[in-house]
Amino acid sequence: MQRSRLTYLLVLSVLVNFGVLGAAAYQARDRAAASVDLASQLQLDAAQRQRWHEIEAPFLAELETGWREVARHREVLIRQIFSQQPDPRRIEEERARIAQLQAVQQRRVIAQLERERQLLDARQRQRLLELLLREPPPTSPERELHGS
Secondary structure: OHHHHHHHHHHHHHHHHHHHHHHHHHHHHHHHHOHHHHHHHOOOOHHHHHHHHHHHHHHHHHHHHHHHHHHHHHHHHHHHHOOOOOOHHHHHHHHHHHHHHHHHHHHHHHHHHHHHHHHOOHHHHHHHHHHHHHOOOOOOHHHHHOOO
């Protein structure tokens, strides 16, 4: 009975982490699509716009690579959880790896925002701040899947 409770709590914890991860990936994809629009909303001049695109392209490529790696570990984790004989050690290893990868992704986003901040003047920084704070909080795919 204790093992099934532990497994349940571990699965619940993993699902919450996946929700955060999925929401961040969704926002990153939306951000990439809105990049040109964001540059317009911030009223970047030609030099700023060029620099914006120079720093954005490698960031988005690294972010995408990171999300693919997370997705790979997520699949292994889910398959392990639902296998005939789940291995709690393997489940924990995959969960820990996903957490590490998520932390790397968060650092990437923070570093990108810092680069963008340096590129912008005070008015543009204030506008970007307002836009970022206005974004709705992410909804986890698990919450949507379970109809909450």
